[in-house]
Amino acid sequence: MCIDCQDTPLGLSTKRIYKVALVGLGNKGYLYEKDDKMVASFKYSTHCQAIDAHPRFSLTAGCDIDPQKVEQARFDYHFTFSGCDYRKLFNDVDIDLAVVATSTGTHPDIIRYALDAGIRHILCEKPVSTDLASTRDVFDIVDRCRGDLFVNYWRFFDRSHQWVKRVIAEKTLGDVLKVCCYYGKGVKNTASHLIHLFLEYFGEIGWIKKLTGASSHASGEDPDIDFVFGTRSGIVGSVLHIPNDDYRIFEIDILCSRGRIRLADGGRGIELFGRESNSTLTNEYQLSRLGKSLSPTAGEAMFDLYSFIANVLDSGMRFVDYRALKTAELLDHLIRERESTSKLDTSKWN
Ligand SMILES: NC(=O)c1ccc[n+]([C@@H]2O[C@H](COP(=O)([O-])OP(=O)(O)OC[C@H]3O[C@@H](n4cnc5c(N)ncnc54)[C@H](O)[C@@H]3O)[C@@H](O)[C@H]2O)c1
Numbered sequence: 001m002c003i004d005c006q007d008t009p010l011g012l013s014t015k016r017i018y019k020v021a022l023v024g025l026g027n028k029g030y031l032y033e034k035d036d037k038m039v040a041s042f043k044y045s046t047h048c049q050a051i052d053a054h055p056r057f058s059l060t061a062g063c064d065i066d067p068q069k070v071e072q073a074r075f076d077y078h079f080t081f082s083g084c085d086y087r088k089l090f091n092d093v094d095i096d097l098a099v100v101a102t103s104t105g106t107h108p109d110i111i112r113y114a115l116d117a118g119i120r121h122i123l124c125e126k127p128v129s130t131d132l133a134s135t136r137d138v139f140d141i142v143d144r145c146r147g148d149l150f151v152n153y154w155r156f157f158d159r160s161h162q163w164v165k166r167v168i169a170e171k172t173l174g175d176v177l178k179v180c181c182y183y184g185k186g187v188k189n190t191a192s193h194l195i196h197l198f199l200e201y202f203g204e205i206g207w208i209k210k211l212t213g214a215s216s217h218a219s220g221e222d223p224d225i226d227f228v229f230g231t232r233s234g235i236v237g238s239v240l241h242i243p244n245d246d247y248r249i250f251e252i253d254i255l256c257s258r259g260r261i262r263l264a265d266g267g268r269g270i271e272l273f274g275r276e277s278n279s280t281l282t283n284e285y286q287l288s289r290l291g292k293s294l295s296p297t298a299g300e301a302m303f304d305l306y307s308f309i310a311n312v313l314d315s316g317m318r319f320v321d322y323r324a325l326k327t328a329e330l331l332d333h334l335i336r337e338r339e340s341t342s343k344l345d346t347s348k349w350n
Pocket residue numbers: 023024025026027028029063064065066069084086101102103104106125126127152153154
């Protein structure tokens with residue numbers, strides 16, 4: 001299934017180059033790289049860009065139901081194979097990795113077809129599907145086929161976010177005491193990224209509770225929900241929605257016993273605070289910024305994602321992003337749950 005690349009000038013061992021079929025040449029697959037604001041924020045904003053730049057992958061095939069997008073992307077990326085029917089492509093072309101970047105509702109059928117066609121390595125855009133039942137079906141079939149399923153919750157692959165994970169795991173700033181977050185633009189769209197990251201940083205989530213937000217799942221829209229959660233290890237966190245009409249926000253504040261980690265600007269700004277003696281009170285401490293912020297690598301996360309995939313494929317080990325399944329389960333619970341705070345009616349107080 002793979003071709004070999006040339007020996008490097010240093011005579012290092014040959015590395016396999018994995019052949020990729022990209023299905024979905026919309027924003028995330030291809031078009032974001034034509035958007036000036038995206039280009040300014042992300043070095044790699046699309047799968048086309050990241051695959052093309054990565055030395056371990058070749059963008060062998062491109063597919064979209066829209067022939068104009070196929071033509072435009074083929075002009076830029078010179079796919080060996082292209083077309084509007086992923087079934088034909090999966091059957092006819094020798095592919096190592098199928099990347100699914102189509103509209104969310106189409107993901108399950110495309111993943112199922114790729115596995116049936118013998119492609120064992122799948123990268124799917126988040127979320128895996130629109131509802132929990134079909135998400136579970138996808139994970140079942142991936143397991144039955146002994147396939148890999150990578151899901152692009154991109155912060156999971158970003159070096160800065162991985163560094164934060166190490167600070168937490170190694171207790172560099174002590175124990176985590178509390179987590180406070182703000183997000184905008186819908187619980188499924190945005191808070192899903194937070195939940196996936198909590199699972200990575202803090203381990204299993206033991207409970208999750210809605211405070212406010214729409215309780216109906218039927219509308220199909222993405223509700224704005226405020227919620228609290230607790231991890232099995234005893235960390236409690238709050239996640240508050242801020243209306244996106246006012247401004248865009250995605251922040252995580254991790255308060256630790258000897259400092260604080262603050263992820264701002266969607267993860268592009270990561271600041272550390274340390275504990276120092278309080279200037280006026282004895283036996284008390286205050287937090288102060290520790291030097292300069294961590295250099296942001298979030299814009300390169302999609303490249304890191306492909307490096308991660310190359311390492312897994314090289315190792316021959318399986319990787320399935322069960323955190324993405326857990327995220328879907330927790331979101332489903334949150335969306336269905338009725339608002340659970342009992343509110344005091346203070347109007348009767350004198
Ligand atoms: N990881 C992230 O942070 C992130 C960010 C943006 C979007 N996404 C996800 O990426 C996916 C795509 O989103 P988008 O914004 O690029 O949408 P989009 O509508 O811009 O692109 C989707 C493309 O898929 C094509 N398509 C639909 N059905 C198809 C089929 N059966 N075969 C081939 N092509 C088909 C459409 O023609 C379109 O070009 C969604 O699942 C979305 O949730 C993830």
